[in-house]
Amino acid sequence: MDHDQSRIDHHAIAAACAERGWGPTKLARELGIAAGHGPGGMSRQYARKLLSGDRRPGPHWMPHVSRVLGLDQKTGSSDPGAGHVDTVESVLALGRSGNVNRRGFLTTSGGGALAFLGVPDTEAVTRRVRSANGGVKVGHGEVAAVWQMAQVLGANSAEYGGGYVRHLAVSYLIHNVGPWLNGRYTEATGRALFAATSRLAHLIGWMSQDEDDETAARDYYVHAYRLADEAGDAELASTALRGLTAQAMEAGPRYRGRALALAEGCVARSMGISDLRARAYYEVTLAEAAALDGDHRLATRTLASSQTHIEHNPGAPSGTSWASHFTIGRWSHVSGMILAQMGDLTGAQTQLHQSLAVHGLDSRRSRANVLGQLGALHLRQGDLNGALTVWTRFLDAAEGVQSARVRDSAQDLSARLARYPNDTDARNLTDRAAAYLAGKP
Numbered sequence: 001m002d003h004d005q006s007r008i009d010h011h012a013i014a015a016a017c018a019e020r021g022w023g024p025t026k027l028a029r030e031l032g033i034a035a036g037h038g039p040g041g042m043s044r045q046y047a048r049k050l051l052s053g054d055r056r057p058g059p060h061w062m063p064h065v066s067r068v069l070g071l072d073q074k075t076g077s078s079d080p081g082a083g084h085v086d087t088v089e090s091v092l093a094l095g096r097s098g099n100v101n102r103r104g105f106l107t108t109s110g111g112g113a114l115a116f117l118g119v120p121d122t123e124a125v126t127r128r129v130r131s132a133n134g135g136v137k138v139g140h141g142e143v144a145a146v147w148q149m150a151q152v153l154g155a156n157s158a159e160y161g162g163g164y165v166r167h168l169a170v171s172y173l174i175h176n177v178g179p180w181l182n183g184r185y186t187e188a189t190g191r192a193l194f195a196a197t198s199r200l201a202h203l204i205g206w207m208s209q210d211e212d213d214e215t216a217a218r219d220y221y222v223h224a225y226r227l228a229d230e231a232g233d234a235e236l237a238s239t240a241l242r243g244l245t246a247q248a249m250e251a252g253p254r255y256r257g258r259a260l261a262l263a264e265g266c267v268a269r270s271m272g273i274s275d276l277r278a279r280a281y282y283e284v285t286l287a288e289a290a291a292l293d294g295d296h297r298l299a300t301r302t303l304a305s306s307q308t309h310i311e312h313n314p315g316a317p318s319g320t321s322w323a324s325h326f327t328i329g330r331w332s333h334v335s336g337m338i339l340a341q342m343g344d345l346t347g348a349q350t351q352l353h354q355s356l357a358v359h360g361l362d363s364r365r366s367r368a369n370v371l372g373q374l375g376a377l378h379l380r381q382g383d384l385n386g387a388l389t390v391w392t393r394f395l396d397a398a399e400g401v402q403s404a405r406v407r408d409s410a411q412d413l414s415a416r417l418a419r420y421p422n423d424t425d426a427r428n429l430t431d432r433a434a435a436y437l438a439g440k441p
Contacts, residue, residue: 012069012071013027013050013051013057013065013069013071014051014117014261014265014268015117016069016070016071017051017069017261018117018244018258018261018262018265020069020257020258020261021255021256021257021258021261022257022261023257023260023261023264024044024045024047024048024050024051024264025044025047026257027042027047027050027051028042028043028044028046028047029042030068031047031061031064031065031068034064034067034068035060035061035064042061048264050065051261051264051265051268052265052268052271053268086124087121087124087223087226087227087230088124088128088181088182090223090226091173091197091201091220091223091226091227092173092174092178092181094216094219094220094223095170095173095174095178095204096174117222117225117226117241120229121226121229121230122230124194124230125187125190125191125194125230125231126187126190128181128190129185129186129187129190132183132184132185134184135179135182135183135184136179136180136183136184137183137184137185138180138183138184138185138189138193139185139189140189140192142180142193143189143192143193143196145176146176146177146180146193146196146197146199146200147196147199149172149176149200150196150199150200150203153165153168153169153172153203154203155363157203157206157207157210157365158325158363158365158366159363159364159365159401160364160365160400160401160402161210161211161365161401161402161403161406162206162207162208162209162210162211162402162403162404163207163210163211163402163403163404164402165207166204166207166208166211169200169203169204169207170204172200173197173200173201173204177197177200180193181193181194181197191230191231191232191233192231194227194228194230194231195227195228195231195233195236197227198223198224198225198227198228198231198233198236198237198240199224199236201220201221201223201224201227202220202221202224202236202239202240202243204216204220205217205218205219205220205221205224205240205243206243208220209243209246209247209250209404210403210404210405211402211403211404212404214247214251217243217247218244218247221240221243221244221247222240222244224236224239224240224243225237225240225241225244228240234269234270234272234273235270235273235275235278235323237269238266238267238269238270238273238278238282238323239281239282239323241262241263241265241266241269242263242266242281242282242285242323244262245259245262245263245266245285245286245289246285248262248289249288249289249292256289256292256293257293259289259292259293260286260289260290260293260295262289263282263285263286263288263289263290264286266282266285266286267282267283267285267286267302270282275323276309276310276312276313277309277310277312277313277323277326278323278324278326279306279309280305280306280307280309280310280326280331281306281323281326282323283302283303283305283306283309284302284303284306284310284331284334284335284338285334286298286302287299287300287302287303287306287335287338288334288337288338288341290302291338291341291342292341296342299338299341299342300342303335303338306331306335307331307335310326310328310331311328329354329355329356330355330366332351332352332354332355333351333352333355333366333369333370335351336348336349336350336351336352336355336373337373339351340373340377345377345380345381346381348377349374349377349378349381352370352373352374352377353374355370356370356371356374364397364398364400364401365401365403365406367397368394368397368398368401368403368406368409369403369405369406369409371390371391371393371394371397372391372394372398372406372408372409372410372412372413373409374390374394375387375388375390375391375394375409375413376409376412376413376416378390379416384420384423384426387416388425388426388429391413391417391429392429394409394410394413395410395429395432395433395436398410398436399436407436407437410433410436410437411433411437413429413430413433414430414433414434414437417429417430418430
């Protein structure tokens, strides 16, 4: 393999496949055809190893990988210019851009954003350490402040929704963290600062997604991944890929292939993480993406693996990524939605009730989400009284919450109860939902 070919790594391959919505089956088929061996010319197992990094394309396959995925062999990227973009400058520009037109910005298109995932910049931190000749001196205290602020803002958003303090999080990124990123620090401090900033960027991505600002959410998740990758933090990087997966799953049927590819990349990226509870977080995401894509065998197998891992220790992981919030109660919520997607409504109800009654949930927004989905399950099984009872609790929990997902549940409630115009309780709940959606007390 020549030197230029070796620059194409699995990050670039995975990003290009995610951009196209390809999993290992589709990648194997296209490469087999391109090489003249037919659709079965490459095994799915070999393609999966190319995506995970367990194998590099050999001399025979490399030209076909480059051509089929549109990769530049000199940079390993489907966007040759992206390799020259500094992640710190890019994420600060994203924060300053607000809601204005990002036409000149790196991540304007979804393809550009996902291609940015596949351009590893291993020298990002050391380059900044060597070139720093001014700015504020940064140490452990500044890094700890970023973590603490992310925790405070995250707890507030979990309780009242992503729209509640998003503007504060973006302002903190620009005006407080920005000068520190452009300051003077050691390599060890720089990696810790990049990791903390990745956590903050992911939080803003989640807030944006919860506000239904999908473009901003994707851009922040991509930058969270890049910052984590440059910091050398596999858990934060996996969590950012998980955020992109969740966003793709919510985008509708057209993006299910992309969601599955991202989820597989997320699980592959997490293989070196020792905390099994964090691993369960990524596996249940893959199970959800597989269920949405109709691959019930993969969904069932991966869900069982995630259950084994989360039950090994049901408390929250000890890390500092988004996975630190993942508990057995949250696993029960997600597994319930997976079972519902696969048609097991009774099992889904059991899991959702368990997430509420047995394990409890630690925020109003989370409880509202589960209750909204649980009410719909009761109604789908013909239990109107059960649905009305649960949806009453849902509207109680939803008060004061600014979340697109909670609003979606309120709209779903109204649409479903419109079938019962003569039921007084149904009309009363519909009126309450309308008042919530109108922003009235």
